[in-house]
Amino acid sequence: MSRLTRPDLDALPDYVPGRNVPGAIKLASNEVPYGPLPGVVEAITEAAAGVHRYPDMGVVALRAALAERCGVEPDRIATGCGSVALAEHLARVTCMPGDEIVYSWRSFEAYPIIAATAATTSVRVPNTAEHAHDLPAMAAAITDKTRLVLVCNPNNPTGTAIRRPELERFLDAVPEDVLVVLDEAYREFVTDPEVPDGLAVAGDRPNVVVLRTLSKAWGLAGLRIGFLVASPAVAAAVRKVATPFSTSSAAQAAALAALGQSEEMQRRADLVVAERERLLPALRKLLPDVPESQSNFVWLPLGDRALAFAGACERAGVIVRPFAGDGVRVTVGTPEENDTFLAAAEAALS
Numbered sequence: 514m515s516r517l518t519r520p521d522l523d524a525l526p527d528y529v530p531g532r533n534v535p536g537a538i539k540l541a542s543n544e545v546p547y548g549p550l551p552g553v554v555e556a557i558t559e560a561a562a563g564v565h566r567y568p569d570m571g572v573v574a575l576r577a578a579l580a581e582r583c584g585v586e587p588d589r590i591a592t593g594c595g596s597v598a599l600a601e602h603l604a605r606v607t608c609m610p611g612d613e614i615v616y617s618w619r620s621f622e623a624y625p626i627i628a629a630t631a632a633t634t635s636v637r638v639p640n641t642a643e644h645a646h647d648l649p650a651m652a653a654a655i656t657d658k659t660r661l662v663l664v665c666n667p668n669n670p671t672g673t674a675i676r677r678p679e680l681e682r683f684l685d686a687v688p689e690d691v692l693v694v695l696d697e698a699y700r701e702f703v704t705d706p707e708v709p710d711g712l713a714v715a716g717d718r719p720n721v722v723v724l725r726t727l728s729k730a731w732g733l734a735g736l737r738i739g740f741l742v743a744s745p746a747v748a749a750a751v752r753k754v755a756t757p758f759s760t761s762s763a764a765q766a767a768a769l770a771a772l773g774q775s776e777e778m779q780r781r782a783d784l785v786v787a788e789r790e791r792l793l794p795a796l797r798k799l800l801p802d803v804p805e806s807q808s809n810f811v812w813l814p815l816g817d818r819a820l821a822f823a824g825a826c827e828r829a830g831v832i833v834r835p836f837a838g839d840g841v842r843v844t845v846g847t848p849e850e851n852d853t854f855l856a857a858a859e860a861a862l863s
Contacts, residue, residue, distance in 0.1 A: 515762050517530070521629065521642045522560035522587060522630075522697050523650060525626060525629045526622075526625070526626070527629070528622065528623060528626055529586065530542065530744045531543075531832065531834050531844075533832070534832050536591055536774050536830070536848065537827065537830050537832050538830060538848065538850045538853055538854070539833045539844075540832060540834075540843050540844040540845075540846050541681045541739055541829060541832045541833055541834040541842075541844060542730075542734070542831050542834070542844065542845065543669070543694050543699075543729060543808070543809055543810050543842075544730050544732075545729060545730060545781060545782075545809065546846050546847050546850065547731065547732070547781050547784070547847075548772045549732050549733075549767075549771075550770070550774040550777055550778060551774055551777060552770040552771075552773065552774065552779075553732070553770045553771050553774075555735070555770070556766040556767050556769065556770035557736075557763045557766060557767050559764045559766065560763045560765075560766035560767075560862050561763060563762055564762065564763070566762070567758050567760055567836065568760060568761050568762040568764075568765060569762075569765065570757060570758050571814050572760050572765060572813075573594045574765070574769060575588075575592060575765045575768050575769055576590040576591075576592065576740075577762070577768050578768075578769055578772050579592075579740050582775075583712055583742055584712070584773060585712075585716070586745070587670075588748060588749070589742050589743060589744065589745055589747045589748050589799050590740055590741070590742060590748060590757070591740065591741050591743070591748045591751040591752045592738065592739065592740045592760045593739050593740070593741075593751075593755055593759065593760070594737045594738075594756075594759050594760070595726055595728055595737040595738070596696065596698050596724040596725065596726040596728075596739030596740075596741070597621075597623045597627075597739070597843060598737075598739065598755075598759070599724055599739050599740070599741045599751065599811070600623065600624075600627055600663065600694065600696065600724065601627050601630070601631075602751045602755055603692065603694055603722060603741075603747075603751060604627050604628065604631040604633065604661060605754050606747070606750040606751055606753075606754055607660040607661045607692050608631050608632075608633045608660045608661060609633075609660075610631075610633065611631055611632070611633070611634065611658065612633045612634070612659070612660040612661075612735055613633060613634045613635075613638040613656060613658040613659045613660065613661075614627070614631070614633050614634070614635060614636065614659075614660070614661045614662070614663065615638065615654050615659055615661070615662045615663070616628075616635070616636070616638070616651075616662070616663040616664075616665075617636065617637075617638050617639075617640055617646040617647065617651060617663075617664070617665065617668065618637035618638065618639060618640065619640060619671065619836065619839055620640075620646075620663070620665045620668055620669065620670075620671075621663075621665050621668075621669045621670075621696065622661050622670075622836075625637070626842035628697055630646040633660075633661075634658070636654050636659070638650045638651045638827055641803055643673065644668075644671040644673050644812060644814060644856070645668065645671070645673035645674075645749075645804070646664060646665075646666075646668060646675055647673070647684070648668070648675065648679050648680070648683040649683075651664075651666060652683055652686040652687065653685065655681050655688065655689050655691060660691060660692065661691070661692050661694065661849070662687060662691060662692070662693045662802065663694050663696060664680075664683075664693060664694065664695050664696065665696040666680070666695060666696065666708070666711070667697075667699045667702075667703065667708070667806070667807040667808040668808075669698065669699070669808065669810075669842075670687045670810070670812055670834070670836060670840070670842035671804060671806075671812040671840075671842075672707060672804065672805065672806030672807060672808040672810055672811060672812050673694055673804050673805060673807070673812075674703065674708040674805070674807040675708065675709075676705075676707040676708060676786060677707055677708070677709040677714060680709055680714060680715075681683065681714065681715075684714075684715055684721065685717060687718055689719070690720070691720060691765065691796060692720050692721075692722060692747070693715075693718075693720060693721050693722070694721075694722045694723075695711035695715065695721060695722070695724065696711075696724045697711050697723055697724060698724065698725065698726045698728070698729055698739075699729060699730075699807070699808040699809060700725060701729065701730035701731075701778065701779070701782045702729075702730065702744065702782055702785060702786055702807060702808050702809045703807045704786055704807065705807055708807055711723040711744055711820060714741065719746075719747075721743075722742070722743040722745075722747060722845065723742045724737065724739065724740075724741050725740055725741070725742075726738070726739040726740075726766055727739070727740075727771060729809060730778055730781070730782045730785075730809070731768075731771045732778075732781075733764070733767055733768060733770065733771060734762065736764040736767050737764065738760065738762070738764050738765075738768045739766075739862075748752040753824070758836075763806075774836070775780060782809075783844050785809045786809075788845045788846070788847075788848060788851055789806055789808075789809065789811065789845045791851070792811055792843075792845060792851055792855070793805075793806065793811060795855055796811060796813065796855075796858065797862065799858055799859060799863070800813055800814070800815070801860060801863040802814055808841055809844060809845050810842050810844045810845060811842075811843050811845065812840055812841075812842055812843075813840050813841040813842075813843065813858075814839070814840040815839075815841055816838060816839065816840065817831065817838060819835040819836060819837055819838065819839060819840050819841050820835050821861075822835065822841055822858075822861050822862070823841055825857065825860065825861035826854065826857045826858070826861065829853070829856070829857035829860065830853065830857075831853055831854045831857050833851075833854070842851045
């Protein structure tokens, strides 16, 4: 019998989401625990009355609001089903079969899936000993076949971040015909002034794209809204290949409502940051090599103990996200949730 699907996909790993276990504390998916921002549910309810109509395919109002917030023209904005969909679109508009996509590893687990489904070659550059991007090695890995470089800053799942001087040196070293994607899904949780805003540092570079999302700090994970800022030509190409009407009416309405609550968003992000800074020293008493984090999660480099640790946490009623053989990512929750996790971690690691 002939095959109906590509045989190379047999080796492709499934994307593994954070698990939901009834009654357990979920610290596995980097969600903010404080519920929707004010006005969001009402905006969704109002939009629901028009679900028999197609949404605005041009996403005109939302793109205008995002452009104003970012200080750019709307023709530099494209939206998508989360920032991960936009990364897929960028692979589609830059790569042909056999081209290369360079990224750090371990980084966002969707990157190898994106590369494989685009029929490109993954070039994985190992993280440093401090669980961060090795930008000089990534620059050295670029070849004539490289079309796309993915830089996750702060990095998911390790939380580590790139500082401005090293990022600028890297961008200067990348050929002008290679597109660099700065994946800044966790930008709102960055407190280190040396960790740059990609738009401020590289927004004027034609070969740089900045990815952002409303899934994390803005609390819209269930509606899947991401956006990018790129040169007008790159943004137009992404809008051309995006699935028609993929940004739903409810998602557009909710995003506009959320963007009107930037002060409340920042207040909630600050609560998360305060808990992150409480968690890190407590965890380092149990595991000294826990790295810095500029995200809303922390990374426990447990290696072969990752699955066992996650199992111990689950038995204590806390769901975390293990990466077999590497470590465990733990979302920063409420103070009470974090206390429960710390007690579980102490029991597992003592």
